[in-house]
Amino acid sequence: MKLATGEIRKKRFAVNAGLQQFLAFGSLILLVLFFSLASGNFFNFSNIVGILLSTAVIGVLALGVTFVIVTGGIDLSVGTVMTLSAVMTGVFITMWGLPVWVGIIGGLLTGALCGFVSGYAIARLGIPPFIATLAMMMIAKGLALVISGTKPIYFTDDEVFMEISLGSVLGDLIPGFDIPNAVLVFFLAAVIGSILLARTIVGRYNFAIGSNEEATRLSGVNVRKWKIIIYMITGVFTGLAGVLMASRLNSAQPSLGMGYELEAIAAVVIGGTSLNGGKGTIVGTVIGALIMSVLTNGLRIMSVPQEWQTVVVGFVILLAVYADILRRRKA
Helix, strand or coil: CHHHHHHHHHHHHHHHHHHHHHHHHHHHHHHHHHHHHHCCCCCCHHHHHHHHHHHHHHHHHHHHHHHHHHCCCCCCCHHHHHHHHHHHHHHHHHHCCCCHHHHHHHHHHHHHHHHHHHHHHHHCCCCCHHHHHHHHHHHHHHHHHHHHCCCCEECCCCHHHHHHHHCCHHHHHCCCCCCCHHHHHHHHHHHHHHHHHHHCHHHHHHHHHHHCHHHHHHCCCCHHHHHHHHHHHHHHHHHHHHHHHHHHHCEECCCCCCCHHHHHHHHHHHCCCCCCCCCCCHHHHHHHHHHHHHHHHHHHHCCCCHHHHHHHHHHHHHHHHHHHHHHHHHC
16 A cells, blocks of 8 residues: 555656646746747847856756755855855966866865765754855855955966867857857756756655655665765756856856855746755756746846846746745645
């Protein structure tokens, strides 16, 4: 009987997840159609490429945040940790003269280390995720300013590094099809994230912790260890976002980062991941990130003032959270 009940729950989750993705994808299509009709400048190749490029950094951040939110936690530090990772990448490549690939690994490890500290504070010290990651947000922001001397670090002598985001492998293979490499990195990261969340023990324990942490602990799972691992995974994605951002700007800007965490969390929620944990998909997060970029780009093309763009995005986030509440009540 218990096995049958478990199978029924899995089937219901699969149906609900599919429905959420369908609704999110439908919303994305409607937005594209609306802005295409509202402005002839929206649906053209260069603008679509611009939308995809702007999605890459926020999208990679959102992929990492998905893992944490599925556990029922939160990470407010991803924006400034992204900046710190970019700064450390600049330090390794520009100041220390190390190879580009070493700098990239250094950026990823910086994010993983910050994730480890946040995860340890939450899992071992018992600090609530909101407070622990808020503290990490301030620590990362301060370290980025101190290490860089409050000045940008420019990659002026390294064209290879700039190619990571702005180069186009597809453009070299298919003339005229100049999709930036950052977009390819984003979708590759999404594939890896989807496999981790849906096909590995990490994803299995991720959902188990988010669904019922106490039951997972009583079943013999070392919840503390897996929480730390999950926050480190989020940190790796955050470090990757920092590398992409530094490559795109051709510099590490220590003053950037604040506010990116809110956009990443918004993309995750819009994509159907429940803030209460236990439910979420990487595909939904990708769609949510695209919705955020399309909405911002469309409003900008329609010459909507920046302050009103922020208001609209805020209402979209409210609607997404309310939709999550309605889904949980119905369940």
